Amino acid sequence: MRVVFVYWAYENAGSMLDLQGYTRAARASGHEVTIYGPPNQKTALSYSKALDGADAIVFVFEWTTWLEHGDRMDWARLLSAVPRRRRVVIDCDGAYNDPIEIEGDYNHTSTSPRMSWSGGDASARREGSLSSDASSRSWVQFCDSLSDKIYQPTLRPRRANVGTFLFHIYDPVWEVPLDFTSKELSMVYVGHSKFRWRGMSRVLQALEPVRDRVGRIALFGEGWAGPLHEKGAMMPNFYSDTLYLKKLGVEPLPPVPFTRVLETMSRGVVNPVIYRPLFAHLEMVTCRTFETPAAGTIPLFLLDEGYVREIYGDRAMELILGGEQLHERVLDVLAHPDHYAEIVREIRQVFARRHSPEARLEELLEIIRS
Numbered sequence: 001m002r003v004v005f006v007y008w009a010y011e012n013a014g015s016m017l018d019l020q021g022y023t024r025a026a027r028a029s030g031h032e033v034t035i036y037g038p039p040n041q042k043t044a045l046s047y048s049k050a051l052d053g054a055d056a057i058v059f060v061f062e063w064t065t066w067l068e069h070g071d072r073m074d075w076a077r078l079l080s081a082v083p084r085r086r087r088v089v090i091d092c093d094g095a096y097n098d099p100i101e102i103e104g105d106y107n108h109t110s111t112s113p114r115m116s117w118s119g120g121d122a123s124a125r126r127e128g129s130l131s132s133d134a135s136s137r138s139w140v141q142f143c144d145s146l147s148d149k150i151y152q153p154t155l156r157p158r159r160a161n162v163g164t165f166l167f168h169i170y171d172p173v174w175e176v177p178l179d180f181t182s183k184e185l186s187m188v189y190v191g192h193s194k195f196r197w198r199g200m201s202r203v204l205q206a207l208e209p210v211r212d213r214v215g216r217i218a219l220f221g222e223g224w225a226g227p228l229h230e231k232g233a234m235m236p237n238f239y240s241d242t243l244y245l246k247k248l249g250v251e252p253l254p255p256v257p258f259t260r261v262l263e264t265m266s267r268g269v270v271n272p273v274i275y276r277p278l279f280a281h282l283e284m285v286t287c288r289t290f291e292t293p294a295a296g297t298i299p300l301f302l303l304d305e306g307y308v309r310e311i312y313g314d315r316a317m318e319l320i321l322g323g324e325q326l327h328e329r330v331l332d333v334l335a336h337p338d339h340y341a342e343i344v345r346e347i348r349q350v351f352a353r354r355h356s357p358e359a360r361l362e363e364l365l366e367i368i369r370s
Contacts, residue, residue, distance in 0.1 A: 001365060002032045002053050006078065007060040008068040009035070011042060015060065015092070015287050016258040019045055021171045021357035022364075029358065031365070036078070037069035044259070049074075051081035056368040058088045060167070061095070065142050079146070087147040088367055090167050094282045095139045096150055097158050099132040103277035105195040108135040149367060154284045155310070165367060168287050169360045170351035176266045176296035178341040186215035186334055188268030188297065190261055191288065193223030193240045199274035199302050201241065204248055206326035213331060217250045220264055224252035266296035270333055272321065273301045283307055290355055293347045298333050298340045313350060315343045 003026065009016060019035060023046055026033040034048045036057075049069070057078055059065075067074055079087075094100070099108040109132050130138070143150055151157075151165035189200065200219070207214055222228055223238030224245065245252060256264045265271050271292050279286060280303060289311065292299040301308050302321045309317060319340065321329055333340050353359070 001055045001368070002034070003364070003368070004034050004036050004048075004051065004054045004057045004078075004081075005060055006036045006057060006067070008062065008064060008066070009040075009045070011257045014062060014258075015168065016045070017171070017174070017261065017291065018167065018169050018287060021169045022361055025357035025361045029361070031361070036067075036074075051077060054081050056086040056088065057082050058090065058364065058368075059143075059146060060090045060092060061143070062092045065139065084147060085149075086368060088149045088151065088364070089143045089147050090165060091143065091150060091152045091162070092167065092284075092286075094152065094154075094278055094284060095136070096143055096152065096162060097136065097282075099136050100278060100281065102281045103198055105277040106132070107278055108132040108139070149370075151367070152282075152284065153286070154282050156283050158282070163367075165363065166285050166355070166360070168285055168290050168355075169357045170290040170294065170348075170355040171357055172294075172348075172352045174262050174291065174294035175348060176262055176294065178296055178337075178344060180269055180337040180341070183267065183269045184216065185218050185268040187217045187270045187272070187330070188220070188265055189218075189272055189274070190220045190256065190264050191274075192221040192255065193219075193238050195237055195276040195278070196274050197240045198277065200272070201244070203272050203274070203302060203321065203326065203330075204244070204250065206321075207330060208248060210327050210331060211248055214334065217248070218253050218268070219245075219250060220253045221255045225254075226252075261291060262295050265292060268297055269337055270330060271295065271297045271299050273299050273303065275303060280304065280307075285311065290351060293344055293351060298337055298344060300329065300333065312347055315346055318343055 005019060005022070007015070007019065023033045034046045034050075036049060037047045038049060040047045094107045097107055100106060101109070149163070150161060151163045151167070153165065153167045155164055157164060193200070224240050226242055228235045228238045240252075242252070273288060273292055275286065298319070300319055300321045301312070301316070305317065305320060305322065308320055312319070
């Protein structure tokens with residue numbers, strides 16, 4: 001089967017490693033996966049605008065429904081290439097819901113033009129004048145116009161017509177040895193500050209009284225070194241308290257390309273796993289859900305206990321950052337990383353079987369065939 005993914009790619013964010021895994025798994029099993037667009041040497045993905053012989057089209061929507069490569073003519077080509085029953089929409093950011101706002105995060109809003117997903121005219125989107133209700137309706141209507149097969153990477157979708165497809169993968173080829181003899185950093189976070197300052201500040205505030213017992217801490221990504229601006233205006237989604245980071249001696253560093261995510265996480269003994277509040281509320285999985293256990297580090301989860309048990313298993317309860325003594329967990333991991341590495345190895349074994357590229361691809365093919 002030849003499957004075409006439609007996806008807006010970023011070199012230092014998003015689901016690029018997942019798509020690499022799908023591509024390799026398809027090739028090994030006699031199928032073919034391509035990404036819609038002109039050839040792109042930077043991503044090491046199989047890009048093509050050829051739709052001849054396509055058996056299915058999978059739309060992977062994160063921050064937008066706009067095409068990265070194309071216009072209305074491309075939409076016409078995509079929709080005419082395969083019948084409706086062979087099209088699938090994967091809504092990775094929870095936008096296929098009514099408007100949700102939680103802890104400063106949201107899936108739709110009228111106050112930020114970049115989150116006005118689709119609908120209305122271009123000037124309305126640029127000015128952010130599309131209401132959150134209208135944005136939600138437009139997003140849902142647009143997805144419905146593409147397919148009846150709408151999926152989200154959560155075990156508990158909110159809408160009755162939405163199915164569960166976790167989409168993101170765990171690829172055993174990612175695995176980095178769990179060797180803690182010469183780590184240069186005590187704690188690493190790889191990811192942008194977008195809607196994550198609340199979680200990160202909780203971790204750092206807990207470590208503040210014992211900061212002298214924790215080595216170097218580095219945060220790789222957009223927004224940690226200072227506010228981002230778009231068209232001259234600060235982007236509040238990427239807020240971080242740079243003075244506080246400086247006070248604690250935390251090093252804000254540039255984002256890394258997706259090809260270096262695993263090696264960068266592996267530079268630290270500990271990697272906190274922090275979700276956007278929206279994603280935690282919707283109980284979604286993300287690329288970091290599966291990438292972090294594959295790195296040569298100990299993941300520590302700032303997540304709900306029930307979610308951690310369901311996704312990672314009972315032993316992962318030892319890896320939760322919770323309660324009033326959060327700093328004690330971090331200090332214990334730094335002192336005894338090999339104990340916690342055994343838990344990570346158990347997670348790896350289960351993930352390699354349950355969430356491998358091959359297993360996930362077969363799930364997707366069953367959805368397409370259904």
